[in-house]
Amino acid sequence: MTPLGALAHRVNICAAALLLAAPVLTAQADAAPPPGVLAPTARAWSALREADLRRDLFAMASPAMRGREGGTLDELKASIWVAAQYATIGLVPMGDDGTWFQWFNMVRTRVSTTASRASIAGRSVGVFRDIIPYNVVPVEAAGRVLWLANPLDTTVDVRGRIVATPVLAPPPATVRVSSYPTRVRFTEAAMAATLRTLSRRGAAAILVVAGDSVGAAFDAIGVQRERGSYDVDRATPRANGASDRVAPPPQAGAGPVPSFLVRGALGESLREQPEAELSIRLERFESPSVNVIAGLRGTDAKLRNEYVLYSSHQDANGVRLLANGDSVLAGADDNGSVSVAQFAAARAFVAQRPKRSVLFVHHGSEERGLLGSRYHSAHPVIPLSQVVAVLNGDMIGRNHPDTAALLGSQPPHRSSIDLVHWAIAANARTGKFVIDTTWDRPTHPEGWYFRSDHVPYARLGVPSLMYTTNLHDDYHTAGDIPERIDYPKLLRITRWMYLTGWYAANAAVRPAVDPGFKLER
Numbered sequence: 001m002t003p004l005g006a007l008a009h010r011v012n013i014c015a016a017a018l019l020l021a022a023p024v025l026t027a028q029a030d031a032a033p034p035p036g037v038l039a040p041t042a043r044a045w046s047a048l049r050e051a052d053l054r055r056d057l058f059a060m061a062s063p064a065m066r067g068r069e070g071g072t073l074d075e076l077k078a079s080i081w082v083a084a085q086y087a088t089i090g091l092v093p094m095g096d097d098g099t100w101f102q103w104f105n106m107v108r109t110r111v112s113t114t115a116s117r118a119s120i121a122g123r124s125v126g127v128f129r130d131i132i133p134y135n136v137v138p139v140e141a142a143g144r145v146l147w148l149a150n151p152l153d154t155t156v157d158v159r160g161r162i163v164a165t166p167v168l169a170p171p172p173a174t175v176r177v178s179s180y181p182t183r184v185r186f187t188e189a190a191m192a193a194t195l196r197t198l199s200r201r202g203a204a205a206i207l208v209v210a211g212d213s214v215g216a217a218f219d220a221i222g223v224q225r226e227r228g229s230y231d232v233d234r235a236t237p238r239a240n241g242a243s244d245r246v247a248p249p250p251q252a253g254a255g256p257v258p259s260f261l262v263r264g265a266l267g268e269s270l271r272e273q274p275e276a277e278l279s280i281r282l283e284r285f286e287s288p289s290v291n292v293i294a295g296l297r298g299t300d301a302k303l304r305n306e307y308v309l310y311s312s313h314q315d316a317n318g319v320r321l322l323a324n325g326d327s328v329l330a331g332a333d334d335n336g337s338v339s340v341a342q343f344a345a346a347r348a349f350v351a352q353r354p355k356r357s358v359l360f361v362h363h364g365s366e367e368r369g370l371l372g373s374r375y376h377s378a379h380p381v382i383p384l385s386q387v388v389a390v391l392n393g394d395m396i397g398r399n400h401p402d403t404a405a406l407l408g409s410q411p412p413h414r415s416s417i418d419l420v421h422w423a424i425a426a427n428a429r430t431g432k433f434v435i436d437t438t439w440d441r442p443t444h445p446e447g448w449y450f451r452s453d454h455v456p457y458a459r460l461g462v463p464s465l466m467y468t469t470n471l472h473d474d475y476h477t478a479g480d481i482p483e484r485i486d487y488p489k490l491l492r493i494t495r496w497m498y499l500t501g502w503y504a505a506n507a508a509v510r511p512a513v514d515p516g517f518k519l520e521r
Contacts, residue, residue: 030421031420031421031422031424033425033426033503034422034506034507034509037502037503037506038506039429043351043352044349045348047347047348047350047351048491048494049491050487050490050491052340052343052344053341053344053487053491053494054482054485056085056339056340056343057332057340057482057485057490059081060078060081060332060340061330061336061482062330062482063328065078065081066318066319067316067317067319067320067329067331068315068331069315069316069317069318070230070289070315070365071106071108071287071289071365071368072287074318074319075289075315075365076288079290079292079362082292083100083101083292083294085343086100086292086360089343089346089350090350091346091350092295093295094294094295094359094382095291095292095293095381100292100293101290101291101293102290102291102293102375102379103289103290104232104235104289104290104364104371104375105233105286105287105288106230106231106232106286106288106289106365106368106371107230107231107233107285107286108227108229108284108286108287109228109229109230109231109249109282110226110227110282110283110284111127111136111226111228111280111282111283112282113128115281115283116133116279116280116281118130118260118278118279119276120262120266120269120270120275120276121266121269121273121274121276125266127280128222128225129222130262130263130266131207131261131262131263131266132218133225133259133280134191134195134225134260134261135255135258135259136228136250137252137254137256137258137280137282138250138251138252138280138281138282139205139278139279139280141162141258142276142277142278142279143275144162144274144275145163145164145270145274145275146162146163146164147164147271147274148163149165151165151166151197152168152197158198158202158203159202159203160202162204162278163198163207164208164209164262164267164274164276165194165198165206165208165209166208166209166267167190167191167209167210167214168190168193168194169190169193169213170189170190170192171189171193174189174193175189176189176446178446178470178472178475180475180477181217181220181323181473181477183213183216183220184220184224186213186217187210187214187217187218187221191214191259194208195208195259198257199256199257203257205258205260205276205278206257206258206259207260207262207270208260208262209267209270210262210264211264214264215263218261219321220320221261223320223321224320230368230369230371231246231247231369232365232371232374232375233245234378235371235374235375235377236374236375236377237459238369238370240459240518240519240520258278258280260278289364289368289372291361291363291376292361292362293361293381294346294360295307295359295360296346296358296360298353298355298356298505299353299354299355300355300356304355304356305357305386306356306357306387306510307356307357307387308356308358308359308387308391308505309358309360309361309390309391309462310361310391310392310497311363311390311391311393311453311454311457312335312338312339312361312362312392312393312394313335313338313339313362313363313364313365313366313372313373313452313453314335314339314362315331315365315368316329316330316331316335316480317331317367317476320478323477323478326478328478329476329477329478329480330478330480330481330482331480332480332481332482332484333395333396333397333398333469333472333484333485334394334395334475334476334480335393335395337395337485338392338393338394340490341393341396341493341494341497342362344494344498345360345494345497345498345501346358348498349501354505354506355505355506356388356505356506358501359381359387361376366453370451373454373455373456373457376456377456377459378456384457384460384462387457387462388463388511389416389464389465389501389510389511390454390457390458390463391464391465391467391497391500392452392453392454392457392465392466393467393468393493393497394451394452394466394468395468395469395470395471395472395475396467396468396469396490396494396497397485397487397489397490397493398472398485398486399469399472399486401489402432402434403433403435404431404436404467404468404469404493405435405436405437405439405440405448405468405469405470406420406423406424406427406440406465406466406467407439407440407449407452407454407467408420408440408449408454408464408466409423409424409437409440410437410440410441412442412519412520413440413449414517415463415519416463416511416512416513417514419463419464419465420465422500422503422507422511423465423496423500426496426499426500426502426503427496430495430496430499431489431492431495432492433493436470442521446471448468448470448471449466450521452466454466455519458519459519461513461517463511463512463513465500467493467497469493
């Protein structure tokens, strides 16, 4: 058995155990289609085809798309391709000025590699090549370095000093098990454990020297951190009560303690000639990103001004480090799988139009912090009061063939029990998945509910659900390729999402928001 086959075998065994042990949502007596709504016709069902999903996903997640990174020409190229699919299917553009596109500017703040400099033991070192700024803050610090052999030693006064220390091994429970490559997860946990011991003790700056385990991820962490932070102005805030404006750039001396990950080879220099100079400057600029928005007009004169909104994101994570012969993070599952499912659903709705209208939104720069959905929810192309439901998907093509998750299906994330009942009824008639509820809990360590494009809409009180088959070892890696998608499973979830939307688009009464619902984190 190949290593990949062995991994798949282990995943299936674990998922099979889940079928027996995990808390699940089952078909409930009151989980029925809306009264009076007939099933779609055979013509509509026949528009949902596995061959189309496969063809579209191999195109969208091809090397030519270069990972579709938000704010780059690659994302714009992919967005034009997405719009072309809807034009072919027969939908109408619903973006700015009669186009398929709603444009917004993403605000990027990063450490300047041209204006920043650093030296250790009197020798210049490369920013992000030899020393990685771990937070996006300006720094001006120079002088002798205090070598702290044990970062847990609280007897040493570190106030006002540049402190260097070896990285701590993280507690095993803090290493996330379901996201990003293992070496990156280990490094992030190790840095968090080390910085936690020093960040409140008054150090002027902290230099954490990589050990062997952390060193294996050094270049990957550098590429990741070099991108900086992203935001979008005048958008739905990330959290309740926050501002809709982009915060000003951080000033020196404000914010977190300046922290750095240093290559292990420089550790000896820090011990023998403990001097460092750190001059870290920031730069801020704007880049265009875009939402792709397509619509289909409903047939009912009274209901056609209400909309069911299908949500995906067309961006992925671009071109990064070469790993196993590939540097493109193609994003087949994340989130090409949902994008092509939306194309299929659009074909089915064209084959049989519903009473309400349908809006298909591919949100730009989701991977940069839900930027496109935060922008569109604040500047919707139709009033949010006319959106009866948001059906969002994120990663729906991997893991055990008979399991899935429906986020927003239980309190405190549930916004509409009516919509949940329709989704459960649709599942019973299509995919028949065992619905794992653990990923929808506020106690889940991944916080998965808050990491996709339904969140801004739910925060504004729109009934919202997220369909997902959850994370896997290829998440945000070059291994997330079309060849690893389970296409029969993808077709089943596509049918599930389509039928849920069919119910919502034809119900005599729109799904009600649960009394007192308010999304908190």
